Amino acid sequence: MVVLSAGILTKGGKTLVARQFVEMSRSRVEGLLSAFPKLIGNGSEQHTVIETEAIRYVYQPLEKLYLVLVTNKQSNILEDIETLKLLTKIVPEFCMPISEETVKENNFELIFAFDEAVSEGNRESISLHQIKTNIEMDSHEERLSDMVRVSKEKDAKDEMKRRAEAIAKAKAKNGQSGGFGGRLGSMAEGFAGGFGSSSSSGMGGMSSQDEVYDASVPRIETFASSSGPSSSFGKSAGGSGMTFKKKESTSNDFLAAMKAEGDIMDTPSPVSSGPSAISAAAAQELTKESIHVGLEEKLRVRMDRNGGLDLELSGEAVLSISDSHAAACKVGLSLGDNPHFSFKTHPKIDKKVFADQSALCTTGGRPFPVNSSLPVLKWRMNSKDESASPFTVTCWPSDDGATVExxxxxxxxxxSQVEIVIPVPSQPQVQSGDGNHVYNGQALVWSLDMVDESNANGSIEFTIDGHADEASFFPIKASFTAPQTMCAIQVTQAALSASGANLPFSTSSRLVAGDYELA
Known part of the structure; x- marks a missing residue:
């Protein structure tokens, strides 16, 4: 069987879309399709065949349009009809209602779908559901990446807005209380509640200004170990009015930098009370010290519906140093009980020090590269034991629905951001379930904001119209993130390799499971 071309035409003979599966010139395709309307009879059969001396037309009416297959005469007519049936199922999926306008709007989607059904003139062994899945090209990892990016942007904008409001309030109070002459005296009564009494002096106003900065700028708490911000704010208490102007300039410069950079923030955003791992990850990224170690893991799990599991976990510790004075450092780790885990250090890491002290430093104490992210340690774990998986999904199908837990x-x-995608052949009716659920036209998407010890088990039960084949509910895909790692590893210390002096450091942990499937 060889399908030369597939096209959608109006009853007047206008070609709306055509896809060729063998090498053909445009003039030949246009000639074959333009001749088709002249050969149509007045019959109203569901499948109609017209043969000429060289080719065969197999077509089916689609309301006011025709779906036409052009094949050679040596092709199997039964195979041609099966191909036509598949293509007639494809068209309504992308063009509803079926009309000239909707076909024009979705012509590329139709071409892509036709390519999935027919390859080099031969019909592929593929179902409509598989074609829809291939066309959709849904990526869990891309979706997670977009969620992280959107969350970071939102947190950065909220932080910028909060800081802008705090600076505006500070400037307003500074302008009202910074004068040391009669102006302060005339304004004292109106602000007696804010400054303690109507007889407050200029120094009292200056003390209040420091309190405003302490309340609005979280850098003081976050970087308590750093002497820079602390000494700056300490001097302002005993300085003159000029100190306020300098502070405003610094704050305004910082605000302008934040506005210019958009989603890049150097100061921590306030952590919300909600259990969002993405917000936590964004906050961790905003509070990086000059030595930062990121612990990142990726989890891939393949579960069999009849039992059995294939798990692969890969992780790495990524070292980032932003200060050249801290480049020649040693990072201490605490490794817990990690059965079945294998560890491998970077070639420049001193393997003996890691084996004896569980510490990461370069051979000979040489400095690490500055302003770059270096994977210094990697680990891996493979298992077929179901108990090794932190999270499992089970499906109990029935004739008219299923229960997934x-x-x-x-x-x-x-x-966090737990999402379980269950294929369903038609619109489901959810009888009961935890979390949130939505039907996207192809699958039931079950999502939960958080899963922890308090809701370690959950289920969703749904039914569908008509009889359902068990295989139609598979494969089930799941994805989630966590602000911890499966490997028992912690960063405990950072110090200079030569003197052993402690250095400030920060860490972040993240587990991403974007390839989790039950089939």
Whole structure:
């Protein structure tokens, strides 16, 4: 069987879209399709075949349009009709209602779908559901990446807005209380509640200004170990009015930098009370010290509906140093009980020091590269033991629906942005379920903001119209993130390799499971 071309035409003979599966010139395609309306009879059969001396037309009416297959005469007519049936199912999926306008709007989607059904003139062994899945090209990792990016942008904008409001209030109070002459005296009564009494002096106004900065700028608490911000704010208490002007300039410069950079922030955003791992990850990124170690893991799990599991976990410790004075450092680790884990250090890391002290430093104490991210340690774990998976999904299908349940085995983990995608052949009716759920036209998307020890088990039950094949509910895909790692690893210390003097450091941990499938 060889399908030369597939096209959608109006009853007047106008070609709306055509896809060729063998090498053909445009003039030949246009000639074949333009001749088709002249050959149509007045019959109203569901499938109609017209043969000429060289080719065969297999077509079906679609309301006011025709779906036409152009094949050679040696092709199997039964195969041609099966191909036509598949293509007639494809068209309504992308063009509803079927009309000239909707076909024009979705012509590229139709071409892509036709390519999935027919390859080099031969019909592919593929179902409509598989074609829709291939065309959709949904990526869990891309979706997670977009969620992280949007969350960071939102947190950065909220922080910028909060700081702008705090600076505006500080400037207003500074302008009202910074004068040392009669102006302050005339304004004292109106602001007696804010400054303590109507007889407050200029120094009293200056003390209040420091309190405003202490309340609005979280850098003092976050970087308590750093002497720069602390000494700056300490001097302002005993300085003159000029100190306020200098502070305003610094704050305004910082605000302008934030506005210019958009989503890049150098100061921490306030952590919300909600259990959002993405917000926590964004906050961690905003509070990086000059030595920062990021612990990142990726989890891939393949579960069999009849039992059995294939798990692969890969992780790495990424070292980032932003200060050249801290480049020649040694990072101490605490490694817990990690059965079945294998560790491998970077070639420049002193392997003996790591084996004896669980510490990371370069051979000979040489400095690490500055302003770059270096993977200094990697680990891996493979297992076929179901108990090794931190999270499992089970499906109990029936003739008219299914019950899907999840279980969190590692209760020391807090999973966020949990999403379970269940293929369904038609619109489901959810009878009961935890979390949120939505039908996207192809699958039931079950989402939970957080899964931890308090809701380690959950389920969703739904029914569908008509009879459902068990295989139609598979494969089920899941994705989630966590602000912890499965590997028992912690950063405990950072110090100079030569003197052993302690250095400030920060850490972040993240587990991403974007390739989690039950088939």
């Amino acid at each position: 999840y279980e969190l085995h590692r209760t020391d983990l807090t999973l």
